[in-house]
Structure formats: C-alpha cells, structure tokens
Amino acid sequence: MAETVSNFLNRVVERNGFSRERYQENKVPTDFNDIIVFPFWGDLRSVCILSMLLIHHYKMEQKGSKYFIILSWPGFQGLFPYADEYWSISDESQIKNFYESSEEFRNKSELNTIFLRNLNEFFRDVVDYRDIEPYYKNGFTNGFFERFKNQKRFLPFVPSSAILGKEFNRELATKAGYKVFIHPSLFAKQWFMGRSQNIKINKDFWIELVEFLLQNNFVPVIWQNALSYDISQDFIDRCIFLGEKDVSRALTAMRATGCVLDIFNGISRLAIMARCPFLCVDERIRFHSQKEYEIDDLCGKDIPKEYIYTFSTIVSDGKAENWKLDIFKSILYKLNDFIPLLDRDNWPSTGETLEPISYKNLVREADLKKIGKRFLKVPKV
Numbered sequence: 001m002a003e004t005v006s007n008f009l010n011r012v013v014e015r016n017g018f019s020r021e022r023y024q025e026n027k028v029p030t031d032f033n034d035i036i037v038f039p040f041w042g043d044l045r046s047v048c049i050l051s052m053l054l055i056h057h058y059k060m061e062q063k064g065s066k067y068f069i070i071l072s073w074p075g076f077q078g079l080f081p082y083a084d085e086y087w088s089i090s091d092e093s094q095i096k097n098f099y100e101s102s103e104e105f106r107n108k109s110e111l112n113t114i115f116l117r118n119l120n121e122f123f124r125d126v127v128d129y130r131d132i133e134p135y136y137k138n139g140f141t142n143g144f145f146e147r148f149k150n151q152k153r154f155l156p157f158v159p160s161s162a163i164l165g166k167e168f169n170r171e172l173a174t175k176a177g178y179k180v181f182i183h184p185s186l187f188a189k190q191w192f193m194g195r196s197q198n199i200k201i202n203k204d205f206w207i208e209l210v211e212f213l214l215q216n217n218f219v220p221v222i223w224q225n226a227l228s229y230d231i232s233q234d235f236i237d238r239c240i241f242l243g244e245k246d247v248s249r250a251l252t253a254m255r256a257t258g259c260v261l262d263i264f265n266g267i268s269r270l271a272i273m274a275r276c277p278f279l280c281v282d283e284r285i286r287f288h289s290q291k292e293y294e295i296d297d298l299c300g301k302d303i304p305k306e307y308i309y310t311f312s313t314i315v316s317d318g319k320a321e322n323w324k325l326d327i328f329k330s331i332l333y334k335l336n337d338f339i340p341l342l343d344r345d346n347w348p349s350t351g352e353t354l355e356p357i358s359y360k361n362l363v364r365e366a367d368l369k370k371i372g373k374r375f376l377k378v379p380k381v
Contacts (some may be wrong), residue, residue, distance in 0.1 A: 007031055009069075011123050021077045023085040029067045036066040036125040039115055041098065041107035043189070043198070044227075045290075047072065048269035050105075050164045051079040052155065052299050054136055057148045057352065059083070066125065071115075073099070075225070078248030079156055079273070081352070092245075095226045100187060100198050104290075105129040105136070139291035140359070153299055153357045156248070158274055158326075158350035163249060164242070171240045172256060177219045178339045179240070179274075181257040182210070184222060184229045188264035190312040191286035203229045208320045209263075213326045214238055215378060218335065221257045223250050243293075251276075255350060259339050261331070264312045272300040275348040279334050279365040281327065284309040297363045302348050303362065306338050 003011075006028045013020050019258040029035065040050060059068050059082060070083040073095070077086035089095060101109035106129050119126045135144035145151075150159070161169055172179060184206035206229055210220045210378065223238045224230055232241050242253050251274040254260050260278040262268035271278040272295065287309070288294070296305065308330050318326065 004033055005035070008032065008122075009085075012119075014300065016118050017090050018071065018087045019074070021074070021088050021089040022083075022084045027067075027084060027239055033124060034065070034067045035069065035123055036063050036069060036127065037069045037123050037132075039071040039112075039119060039127050040105075040129060041072065041102055041109070041112050041115075042105040042129060043099070043102040043196070043266065045189070045196075045269050046102075046105045046227060047076060047079065047265040048266070048273060049295065050132070052153055052273065052295075053151075054132055055080065056152065056154050058132065058135075061148065062310075063125075063127075069345065071119075075245035075247050078246065081156065082154070082354075092226045096186060099227055102198065104138075104196050105132060112138070120278050129296075139294055140287060145359070151359060152354055154354045155275070155299065155352065156251070156273055157352035158251045158255055159248060160253055162258070164253060166253070168240065168242065168253070169256070175219045175240065177217045178335070179219045179221050179257045179259065180213060180335065180339075181221045181223065181254050181260045181271075182206075182263075183265060183267045184210075184224070184231055185265040185267075186227055186229060188312050188315050189266060189283075189286065190264070191289055194289075196286060196290060198311060199316050203231070205318070207231055207234050208323055209328060209331075210235055210239060212324065212332070213285055216332055221253060223253065225250075253349050258337070258342060258344070261335075264315060268305070269295060272296070272303060275303060275350055276356050277304040277338070277347070279306045279308070279331065279338060279341050281308045281310060281331065283312055287310075294359075294363050298359065301362060302346075304338070304342055304347075306334050308334060360365050 005026060067084045069085040069087060070080050071087040074088040074092060082085055098109050099110050101107050116128060130338045135141055137148065185201060188201050189196050190199045212229065213220050219240060221232065221242065223244065224232065225245050241252065244250055251270060254271055254274040254276040258277065260267060260276055261270035262278055262280040264281060268278040268280040310327060314327055
C-alpha cells in the first residue's frame with residue numbers, strides 16, 4: 001500500500017529528531033510535490049523579523065499554493081500561524097550549542113548543514129535563509145521593495161494572562177513594586193567585524209542585576225527556558241518566575257508585566273510583538289548598523305521605548321562593582337523615569353493583525369553624519 005503524505009511527514013520527523021508542534025491532519029495535502037520546507041536557525045532578533053515582516057510575503061507571493069512547513073526553535077510556533085505546520089528540534093539538549101552558532105539569519109553549526117542535507121533527501125522544495133537574504137540583510141534591501149510592492153506587517157495574537165495560571169497572576173498582583181520582565185539569557189549580541197555575533201553572558205551578571213533591582217523596590221519577572229540561566233534558587237520567593245518554552249505565553253507575561261528589560265539579547269523585538277513597553281541596553285554601532293530603527297518604526301511606533309547605549313563586553317568581562325557603576329545605575333535611573341509614566345490604555349491592541357504599512361511614511365531617516373562624527377573623530381593638528 002502506498003504511503004500517505006501524513007505518514008511520510010511523521011517518518012521524516014521521527015528520523016531527523018524533530019517534533020510536529022502544530023499541524024491539522026485534514027489540511028495535509030495528498031500530493032508530495034505540494035510541500036515546501038523552510039528550516040530557519042537564525043537568532044532571536046531574526047526570528048522576530050522573519051515573523052513580522054518577511055515570511056508571510058515570501059509564502060503568499062512566491063509559494064502561495066504550497067503546503068508550507070517552518071522548522072525552527074522549540075516554542076516559537078505561535079509567531080507563525082500562517083505556516084501550515086511548525087516543526088522544531090525534539091532534543092532540547094542540542095539547543096544551547098546550536099543557538100550559539102546563530103549569526104543573524106544564518107547558522108554556522110554543522111548541525112544546520114546536516115539538517116539541510118537530510119531534508120533535501122526527503123523533499124524536492126527546501127528553502128533556507130539564502131532565499132530570504134535578497135530581501136533583508138542588516139535592513140531591507142532594494143530587492144525587497146522591488147519584489148514586494150505592497151508591504152505588510154504581521155503581529156501575533158497575545159493571549160490573556162489567564163493562561164499563565166492563578167499563581168503567576170496572584171504574585172503579579174500582590175508583590176509590591178514595579179514589575180520588570182527579564183530573560184537571563186546565556187548569550188548577548190555583539191557587533192564585530194561587520195556582523196552581529198553571540199558572546200556568552202556571565203551568569204553572575206544576571207544574579208547581581210536581579211539583586212540590585214530588588215534592593216531598589218523593583219520586582220523582576222524572570223523568563224527561563226533552554227536559552228537562559230536558571231537563577232530560581234538564588235531568588236526563590238523574591239521574584240516571579242516563568243518557566244516556559246512557549247513564546248506566546250512569554251509574550252502574554254511581558255504584556256501583563258508591563259515593561260521588558262532587554263540587555264543585549266534581543267527580547268525587545270519580542271516586546272514589540274507583545275505590544276509592551278521596553279528599555280533596551282544595546283551597542284549604538286550595532287543598533288545603527290542593523291537598522292533597528294526600521295523595526296521600531298514599522299512594528300513598534302506606538303510602543304513606549306527607551307535605549308541605553310554602551311558596550312556588550314560589560315556583560316561578559318565585567319565584575320559586580322563595575323556593573324553597578326557602569327550600567328545598573330543607568331538602568332535604575334531610566335526605569336524610575338520611564339515606568340511611572342506608562343499608561344496601558346494607550347498601548348496597541350493585542351489582537352492578531354496583518355496590515356499594510358508604508359516604509360516611506362513610517363521609518364525615520366538615520367542621522368549618519370552625526371553617528372560618523374561621534375565614532376570617527378579626527379584629532380586636531
């Protein structure tokens with residue numbers, strides 16, 4: 001008896017160590033040639049950009065008739081509801097090293113090469129980041145505007161905080177002090193030789209930061225997953241913890257918390273998807289080189305946001321006494337100035353949207369001359 005497409009997909013998933021996180025059996029095609037698979041192992045920022053601004057264009061306008069399967073990191077399926085299926089790695093022990101090799105939209109890991117080779121053995125139509133690169137590379141390319149005349153922005157549905165459970169919501173309501181959402185990530189982003197790369201964050205940095213915030217009457221809401229440190233034993237009853245791999249639930253927790261603190265790890269792009277205010281600590285040169293202002297203006301125009309610019313090496317090479325002087329006090333000052341003025345009634349709706357946008361009307365012009373003067377000072381003779 002001939003193998004059905006559904007059984008074939010299950011066999012591919014089992015053979016390669018994947019998990020079918022989302023699919024509907026009645027929508028699986030009957031023709032093997034109708035399937036397209038898109039494996040994507042870029043960093044967190046790139047996943048968000050792919051979801052909000054790129055892949056729905058690519059799918060609808062170039063692969064519209066195909067059954068579209070996205071294969072990426074565990075828990076991110078909620079960011080791609082327009083994919084017919086979402087697959088992920090089933091073995092979470094591989095994620096840390098695999099993610100460390102992510103570099104913007106690509107991944108340098110040998111595991112990526114193996115997955116891609118195996119998928120090409122099973123499917124005729126496999127695409128990867130190189131099919132997206134003509135449209136986005138440290139900002140939108142001319143190719144994007146030439147190919148996609150009607151630009152659109154997607155933002156996912158953010159569920160009610162009720163899905164997080166009574167205990168989480170009780171703590172959020174009863175713990176005194178302003179709440180701040182933090183992801184004690186294993187890696188930070190650093191701009192080096194024209195690229196954004198991962199560097200390891202010192203675990204003590206997160207412990208010292210959380211302690212500093214607690215001492216100054218803030219309540220950290222700490223999201224822990226496969227790409228973060230587990231610091232729950234250091235702050236058992238003093239913080240609010242969210243142990244979730246489901247990013248949709250993390251978006252809900254961000255929105256419920258009311259302010260996200262991004263320290264070189266890109267979760268401010270998730271905050272935009274949650275329509276939640278954020279304070280981002282970033283490298284100025286990376287911000288401008290990767291045109292983060294495009295994402296802020298196209299996707300987060302109405303979201304309150306603040307930035308602190310410094311050097312990413314502070315989280316990998318510094319010490320506690322230096323962190324307090326060099327960065328913690330700046331964060332505290334910004335949070336005290338920022339959070340009291342936030343008004344939830346003015347935040348964008350959390351409903352799913354796919355709506356037209358105008359790059360020309362929304363995106364600011366980068367002040368390149370000013371940046372150049374700051375970084376390229378010529379000594380007087």
